[in-house]
Amino acid sequence: MxxxxxxxxxxxxxxxxxxxxxxxxxxxxxxxxxxxxxxxxxxxxxxxxxxxxxxxxxxxxxxxxxxxxxxxxxxxxxxxxxxxxxxxxxxxxxxxxxxxxxxxxxxxxxxxxxxxxxxxxxxxxxxxxxxxxxxxxxxxxxxxxGDYFKGGAGPLKLLVDDARARSTEQLGSTKTGGNYAAALGPTLEAKAEFGVDQVLFCPGGDVQETGASNFLLISDDEVITKPLDSSFLHGMTRASILTLAADLGYRVNERNFTVDELLQWSKSHEAALSGTAAALAPVGQLVYRGNTTAVRDGTAGPNTERLRKALQDIQFGRSPDTHGWLTAVNP
Ligand SMILES: Cc1ncc(COP(=O)(O)O)c(C=O)c1O
CATH class of the missing domain: 3.30.470.10 (Aminotransferase class 4, branched-chain amino acid transferase, N-terminal domain)
Incomplete structure (x- = not known):
């Protein structure tokens, strides 16, 4: 494809x-x-x-x-x-x-x-x-x-930008072209300078989202992500993963967190991007103020894999659609 x-x-x-x-x-x-x-x-x-x-x-x-x-x-x-x-x-x-x-x-x-x-x-x-x-x-x-992961794309590398915002307070949760235009320059710069896949926008240290996906912290028993406000896009994958995580017994914690907390968390736990294109994609490395650190050991974590599979099993009809998320389109 x-x-x-x-x-x-x-x-x-x-x-x-x-x-x-x-x-x-x-x-x-x-x-x-x-x-x-x-x-x-x-x-x-x-x-x-x-x-x-x-x-x-x-x-x-x-x-x-x-x-x-x-x-x-x-x-x-x-x-x-x-x-x-x-x-x-x-x-x-x-x-x-x-x-x-x-x-x-x-x-x-x-x-x-x-x-x-x-x-x-x-x-x-x-x-x-x-x-x-x-x-x-x-x-x-x-x-x-096609499948986002085909071709062996491994865990993603993100630049943690604690200065710039992806959008404005007014249009952050609007899915409008201007927001993508605003993220383009910083993302191209970061790709060229640090070889990253995406920029994680964290203005003032507040961890928000990347140019085209939401961001989640994941451990063996907890999922943390920013609570809904007007600064970022309210992803449907984010919402679905949070629901499925709760179903599977994870504590779901929608709260703000800082870059410092993210770096601390990443030493032993997982981080992932959520969005329609990739479902849930593991983050393997973070670049912050010129230093590159691994998220856990840099490989895809088991909880990220588990949650992605739970979502895709519903999408592909391999497990029951208990939340009524699917609309049948058949002649
Ligand atoms: C800026 C941004 N954040 C988050 C998302 C994830 O949204 P969804 O899960 O609804 O695809 C997207 C993708 O559409 C996006 O462009």
């Missing part, structure tokens, strides 16, 4: 917001979209998106993971950017119809079909910097993706 995010199903689904109302969605051949050069999104970054997956079970059926929760997060992102908010039924229906159309292309485990709803402000008005886009386009892309 090709690089994540570069292969697409040959149709996508779109719906526009015009004159105060959402128009009926349609599935059309995947093609460039006409956009006015003055479109609000191109100048004032009125855009948000989602990312989640459909999985094929061994019996051939296809299921979307945490669809309603991702739609809700998209609605919150849209509202925070003053974009028209799509109704739950509109966006869920678009996703389900598209997956249904391409059900045969959902790859077998450990691959999956990645879904990317996107909302952009299309009002052609470069004078609208301080006004919302009253016109918008909502679309959903479908992209078959």
């Amino acid at each position: 090709s690089t994540f995010g570069t292969t697409f199903c040959d149709s996508f689904v779109t719906a526009s917001f015009e004159q105060g109302a959402w128009q009926a969605p349609s599935i059309v051949p995947l093609a460039p979209i006409p956009i006015h050069p003055a479109a609000h999104v191109l100048h004032y970054a009125s855009t948000c998106f989602e990312g989640f997956k459909a999985y094929r079970w061994d019996d051939g059926k296809v299921y979307v993971f945490r669809l309603a929760d991702h739609v809700l997060r998209m609605q919150r992102s849209a509202a925070s950017l003053s974009l028209p908010v799509p109704e739950e039924s509109l966006l869920s229906g678009m996703v389900v119809d598209l997956v249904l159309r391409h059900a045969d292309e959902v790859p077998a485990p450990p691959s999956s079909l990645y879904l990317r709803p996107t909302l952009i402000g299309t009002l052609p008005n470069i004078g609208a910097a301080a006004a919302p886009s009253s016109e918008a386009l909502l679309f959903v892309l479908a992209s078959p993706v």
Whole structure:
């Protein structure tokens, strides 16, 4: 399978917001979209998106993971950017119809079909910097993706940055392009200078998240992660892992922690990144103020593996979906 995010199903689904109302969605051949050069999104970054997956079970059926929760997060992102908010039924229906159309292309485990709803402000008005886009386009892309761990990607190396933030207090929990643009420069710099995979943003010592995933501390009996606030993205994988950890008897501790505590913790316990792409990925090394230290012995820890397996077993239908996280999409 090709690089994540570069292969697409040959149709996508779109719906526009015009004159105060959402128009009926349609599935059309995947093609460039006409956009006015003055479109609000191109100048004032009125855009948000989602990312989640459909999985094929061994019996051939296809299921979307945490669809309603991702739609809700998209609605919150849209509202925070003053974009028209799509109704739950509109966006869920678009996703389900598209997956249904391409059900045969959902790859077998450990691959999956990645879904990317996107909302952009299309009002052609470069004078609208301080006004919302009253016109918008909502679309959903479908992209078959392979196993993140295929090819033997080992535990990750992170730069611990205790100065910079990934986002702002205002938009931290909004899934909007500008946040990724803000993280790009620091991440490229850190890759070039320290050979790391990601930057862990910890402004003022407060451990938050990386450019595209949440961060968890894991031991034999406890999982610690930052409590939900407006400074970071509220990951669905994070929420799912916390629920499964509690089911498995771990103490789940949503609390703030500092870089000092992280470094202390890492001497003997595990750390991991959570996100839709990789599920739960072990962290093996931390670079802080020029010093590189191993997380435990630098290898993938057993608790991280256990929790990842618990999540993926549900996604792939190998253990029961006791929390009602999966939406069946079958003809
Ligand atoms: C900044 C950021 N944090 C966290 C996450 C993890 O979110 P989720 O688990 O919903 O994929 C993502 C990925 O979407 C992200 O981009």
